[in-house]
């Protein structure tokens with residue numbers, strides 16, 4: 643819990659027990675969770691917490707860049723926390739929403755394009771790769 647409190651302090655967000663619990667819940671799974679799923683787990687600790695509180699906390703944490711947010715092809719929002727601090731990207735399975743760290747970055751070429759052809763400099767980039775994980779692929783094949 644200590645390390646989460648540090649993240650929040652940087653953002654001037656109070657380390658409320660609920661915020662810390664939301665981060666704790668997200669950090670336990672390498673999967674994008676829906677607000678409803680976070681809510682179900684949060685209710686085990688705070689029985690009276692409402693869904694709007696969960697939405698608000700997730701949005702604050704996502705705005706602060708502590709957690710990732712994605713709009714799924716099903717057009718719903720999902721949230722994910724990763725504490726891998728080295729530069730990497732995420733491979734997200736759109737079937738089961740599982741996330742794998744992709745310790746590979748193919749951005750150098752784009753950076754070169756920007757500096758050589760646009761005379762600009764790149765300060766950061768966010769890339770998420772979507773697809774189907776091995777498990778979901780084999781399930782699809784079996785179903786055929």
Ligand SMILES: [Zn+2]
Pocket residue numbers: 735736737738739740774775776777778779
């Ligand atoms: Zn999958």
Ligand SMILES: [Zn+2]
Pocket residue numbers: 724725726730731732742743
């Ligand atoms: Zn990661």
Ligand SMILES: [Zn+2]
Pocket residue numbers: 729730731746747748749767
């Ligand atoms: Zn990169």
